[in-house]
Amino acid sequence: MNTKKTSVRLAAAWTLTLILAPVPSGAQEDNFITVVSWGGSYARSSVKAYHERFVEETGIQIKLDEYNGGLAQVRAQAETGNVTWDVIDMEAGDTLLGCDEGLLETIDYETLPAAPDGTPATEDFLDAFDVDCGAKGLIYSTVYAYNDTLFPDLKPATMADFFDLGKFPGRRGMRRTPNANLEFALVADGVPADQVYEVLSSEEGIARAFRKLDTIKDKVVWWE
Structure with a gap:
């Protein structure tokens, strides 16, 4: 080169x-x-x-x-x-x-x-993480949304609600990637947001996230 x-x-x-x-x-x-x-x-x-x-x-x-x-x-x-x-x-x-x-x-x-x-x-770049191979220039958020007409009364409001097929039945659209999905699963499973990455740093934490994802896997529609 x-x-x-x-x-x-x-x-x-x-x-x-x-x-x-x-x-x-x-x-x-x-x-x-x-x-x-x-x-x-x-x-x-x-x-x-x-x-x-x-x-x-x-x-x-x-x-x-x-x-x-x-x-x-x-x-x-x-x-x-x-x-x-x-x-x-x-x-x-x-x-x-x-x-x-x-x-x-x-x-x-x-x-x-x-x-x-x-x-x-x-x-001049973000301090979000340390990396030698990139210029850190963007922060974004991943959120979930729902069809308001399907839930005229009680509305989903938490990550636990997203995983609650009994209270809020229907398919779930999820991006085909572990990014955000593992975090969503742990928050839905009761892990405080400020402890998510500490939990994910262990094999048991990753397994816990996948166990939570398994509870809705039959209703997931994956998108890319």
Whole structure:
């Protein structure tokens, strides 16, 4: 991988404020980079907020690709040597795992430009978690919603209600990922929110979460 391409990737990771750092892509041409995101309105907002300004300031074009998260495609590209992605907008857990597996490049924040207000890059990103392979730039929430017409009187209001098929019958739509679902399950099972990750740090805690998920598995409709 040549030095010029490396500097472009690192700048892109900062300018686009992505969670994840790039993977090597020696086959890419120097006049564009491939950025991978989640599609839909989220990707469109990223184009308006980050991509257009980056292209205007650098002259480097951005090819936007989509994926559903995870590391499967990243691993496949690394194993075959056919790396076509440069920058990936990835969730924190996948970022940490990908970094540990050596699938992602590290970012030296000292080499990144300061923010418009002069704040150095070393102080300008979120402190949500420690990772060497990404620029932490986004916080989001996962919530649940329900069809109000199906529950005209008593309304679900807690995570325990989400798992209560007796009081609130019907199918449950859940994203096909452990992210958030394990946390939801433990909260529904009575674990205080500020103790969820302590519980999840043990094998028994993970097993407890899956036992709770088993109570609704026959009614779950998975989406990606």
